[in-house]
Amino acid sequence: MQTAPSVSRKVSRPRADALRNRERIVTAAREMFVEFGPDVPFDDIARRAGVGNATVYRNFPDRGALVREVVCAVMDRTAEAAERALAETGDAFEALERFAHTAADERISALCPMIADTFDQNHPDLGAARVRAEGLVAQIMDRAKAAGQLRADVDFGDLLVGVAQLSRPPAGTGCLDADRFVHRHLQLFLDGMRAPARGVLPGAAVTVEDLRALSVP
Known part of the structure; x- marks a missing residue:
């Protein structure tokens, strides 16, 4: 008698590095909003956070x-x-x-x-x-x-x-x-x-x- 193969269920959770990136973006944005106002370019925020532009837009679409x-x-x-x-x-x-x-x-x-x-x-x-x-x-x-x-x-x-x-x-x-x-x-x-x-x-x-x-x- 064959044992039915077990089915693993994956729970989708944010990876630790993804959470860290999000926190770095928020920290960098806060610093730059205080320094320059809310219109600071996303590219500049990404550079200060040490992440790519795509990472910023993936977390914050607007x-x-x-x-x-x-x-x-x-x-x-x-x-x-x-x-x-x-x-x-x-x-x-x-x-x-x-x-x-x-x-x-x-x-x-x-x-x-x-x-x-x-x-x-x-x-x-x-x-x-x-x-x-x-x-x-x-x-x-x-x-x-x-x-x-x-x-x-x-x-x-x-x-x-x-x-x-x-x-x-x-x-x-x-x-x-x-x-x-x-x-x-x-x-x-x-x-x-x-x-x-x-x-x-x-x-x-x-x-x-x-x-x-x-x-x-």
Whole structure:
């Protein structure tokens, strides 16, 4: 009696080298978007990533797909920074500071304006990354307020607007020497968010909803 030959079923999974290439492309694109803006040629991104042009187009068929991946990657890294800050420090305001400085290093001021100009800002990948980051930052701010360390008249949007403004210049300005001032001035801003408040802020706190309304073209 003959044994029926076994049938091997192959599960299609990205190869490790393919994943590494994709990560190298996203890293190179982020660097070049910050330096030169979102219109940098794909050929230049491929050269910096150390891959062929075909590899870039195979992973990202158009500019919108690449920009979306870069922005989502940045938001994921800032969310991970928030998670680590929540887990590793017992000081609520220190966790807030760690998140803010990480977000500044990611140059969100240069990348966020690309969302409205380059691709659908309601794409599900972007939405998921945004919701995760917003939820974690809200946890940090709520914890700092509960500990009496964060003034009560500020909200999520105040923090993000401050980080974005202070981590300028925007992409493509060629003024990257200003980076040496970013963390100094960001810390001044964060110290101004500490409780007890030294004065009354004009206007109302900036919420998540306010930021989303501003981002609509």
